[in-house]
Amino acid sequence: MSDGSSFYITTPIFYVNDVPHIGHAYTEVAADVLARWHRQAGEDAWLLTGTDEHGQKILRTAIANGVTPKEWADRLVETAWKPLLQTVDIKNDDFIRTTDERHEVNAQKFLQHLYDAGHIYTGEYEGFYCVGCEEYKQPSDLIDGTGEFAGVQVCAIHSIPVELLHEKNYFFRMSTFADQLLALYEDNPDFVQPAAARNEVISFVKQGLSDLSISRSSFDWGIKVPWDDTHVVYVWFDALLNYITAAGYGHDDEKFSRLWPATHIVGKDILRFHAVIWPAMLLAAGIEVPRRVFGHGWLLVGGEKMSKSKLTGIAPSQITDTFGSDAFRYYFMRAISFGQDGSFSWEDLSARYQSELANGFGNLASRVIAMVVRYCDGEIPTPTVFSEDDDLIRATEKRATDAAGEAISRLAIHEAIAAIWELVDELNGYITSQEPWALAKDPANRARLEAVLFTAVRGLGTLAVLLSPIVPQATGKLWQALGGSGELTDVRIDQAWQWTGGTHVSPLEALFPRIEATVG
Numbered sequence: 001m002s003d004g005s006s007f008y009i010t011t012p013i014f015y016v017n018d019v020p021h022i023g024h025a026y027t028e029v030a031a032d033v034l035a036r037w038h039r040q041a042g043e044d045a046w047l048l049t050g051t052d053e054h055g056q057k058i059l060r061t062a063i064a065n066g067v068t069p070k071e072w073a074d075r076l077v078e079t080a081w082k083p084l085l086q087t088v089d090i091k092n093d094d095f096i097r098t099t100d101e102r103h104e105v106n107a108q109k110f111l112q113h114l115y116d117a118g119h120i121y122t123g124e125y126e127g128f129y130c131v132g133c134e135e136y137k138q139p140s141d142l143i144d145g146t147g148e149f150a151g152v153q154v155c156a157i158h159s160i161p162v163e164l165l166h167e168k169n170y171f172f173r174m175s176t177f178a179d180q181l182l183a184l185y186e187d188n189p190d191f192v193q194p195a196a197a198r199n200e201v202i203s204f205v206k207q208g209l210s211d212l213s214i215s216r217s218s219f220d221w222g223i224k225v226p227w228d229d230t231h232v233v234y235v236w237f238d239a240l241l242n243y244i245t246a247a248g249y250g251h252d253d254e255k256f257s258r259l260w261p262a263t264h265i266v267g268k269d270i271l272r273f274h275a276v277i278w279p280a281m282l283l284a285a286g287i288e289v290p291r292r293v294f295g296h297g298w299l300l301v302g303g304e305k306m307s308k309s310k311l312t313g314i315a316p317s318q319i320t321d322t323f324g325s326d327a328f329r330y331y332f333m334r335a336i337s338f339g340q341d342g343s344f345s346w347e348d349l350s351a352r353y354q355s356e357l358a359n360g361f362g363n364l365a366s367r368v369i370a371m372v373v374r375y376c377d378g379e380i381p382t383p384t385v386f387s388e389d390d391d392l393i394r395a396t397e398k399r400a401t402d403a404a405g406e407a408i409s410r411l412a413i414h415e416a417i418a419a420i421w422e423l424v425d426e427l428n429g430y431i432t433s434q435e436p437w438a439l440a441k442d443p444a445n446r447a448r449l450e451a452v453l454f455t456a457v458r459g460l461g462t463l464a465v466l467l468s469p470i471v472p473q474a475t476g477k478l479w480q481a482l483g484g485s486g487e488l489t490d491v492r493i494d495q496a497w498q499w500t501g502g503t504h505v506s507p508l509e510a511l512f513p514r515i516e517a518t519v520g
């Protein structure tokens with residue numbers, strides 16, 4: 001079905017009941033870094049993001065604010081969710097809303113197809129529902145409430161009471177797919193990542209799957225069930241379909257076969273929806289399952305999952321207003337092992353900004369360019385004789401290029417940055433030990449000075465290419481200052497160390513200026 005030629009990557013689609021916090025921006029940035037990387041490796045990369053607009057959670061928020069759910073969703077999409085993409089510099093190829101006609105119509109087609117094929121039946125269900133998660137909970141998912149909810153059972157994720165619901169609904173025969181899912185995890189060990197998440201999913205499915213209630217009749221904010229308009233589609237069933245409706249399912253076969261299957265980046269709290277329910281839906285419809293599902297960890301504040309409902313939410317702009325979007329992107333991708341939880345602190349952010357971005361990378365760039373201006377009138381030298389030290393830098397450029405690419409293929413973004421940073425550190429050490437300012441004092445050392453400056457410029461260019469998906473603004477400026485040819489984003493990242501460039505440098509402003517104010 002698929003020609004498998006593209007790298008199609010998705011973020012979860014975000015609930016529009018509230019504005020984004022840095023946990024949401026984290027998911028966006030990770031997916032964007034991977035998309036930019038693959039795009040720059042010459043692949044047909046496609047990044048999808050968007051918003052999840054149906055269901056009780058949004059309906060209740062809209063009612064509480066005295067507007068219709070559509071008005072509420074429109075307001076939040078335009079004033080908060082689309083602006084987030086600018087705030088953290090996301091280069092998405094599409095933005096889907098579950099209220100888009102292209103989604104609603106084709107989600108209905110999918111549902112009708114499952115119904116016609118006998119995968120859906122009418123049944124009754126009683127259970128505890130968490131509106132925060134938009135999910136029926138098992139008793140093991142509940143904990144004792146504290147404070148105002150002392151004495152009642154609450155959702156372990158949202159710390160809010162669950163509601164006992166009894167409904168007559170349509171059900172998807174998910175239980176019949178347990179064996180196929182287990183075979184999928186077995187045959188395709190990379191399907192769910194990281195390994196701990198995979199093990200958890202496997203043991204969950206091994207306990208046996210229940211059928212899934214996929215419609216609601218107690219409210220009407222949703223996509224109508226095509227054969228029964230007294231029901232709307234369960235919000236998760238609706239939302240998961242965004243990944244295929246945006247890719248052309250049901251309306252653009254050519255696009256769909258080019259893009260699908262996708263790599264899904266999601267938070268670990270919603271891994272089961274993506275690694276169990278979603279592939280079961282696709283198996284039922286005879287559509288290829290996703291390429292892989294990666295569950296990243298949570299950003300913790302004060303040891304807890306950061307969230308607006310617990311009042312620990314930090315708006316992304318609180319960080320970018322002071323440090324800029326590059327620093328936001330770099331910090332979260334570097335400081336947290338992708339796939340694990342990570343604690344956010346202003347101190348750590350400030351410290352890394354200063355030592356790694358401003359001193360490590362930014363100063364290196366400014367110093368090298370300033371020396372080419374000062375000692376060579378801005379002309380990049382063209383030496384012919386190189387020392388062993390120069391060759392070592394070249395070797396590190398190649399090693400960093402290969403190691404970073406290999407890490408990205410495993411979605412290990414933090415390892416890719418660490419591999420690139422070896423080049424930053426080695427170049428700094430090289431400048432210190434070669435002392436070009438001392439060489440410049442004696443014309444007899446001219447050839448050596450030129451070899452050192454040339455080597456440093458080459459190393460910087462390699463850094464610009466390799467770091468472009470992570471810190472696009474700073475590397476764009478550096479590329480210009482180095483006189484690199486063409487657009488930086490067109491330079492092949494998998495051959496970064498072989499970049500070709502100009503003949504002259506031009507002055508470079510501080511890439512990561514000193515932050516004067518105290519933050520926090």
Ligand code: MSP
Nearest residue numbers: 012013014015023024052239240266267298299306
């Ligand atoms: N609408 C669903 C997703 C549907 S996808 C078909 C949803 N939305 S959400 O807005 O609540 O969350 C979106 C993403 O943000 C999830 O991947 C979630 O894990 C992530 N995060 C929310 N809080 C987070 C942290 N504190 N840390 C890291 N990621 C966090 O779920």
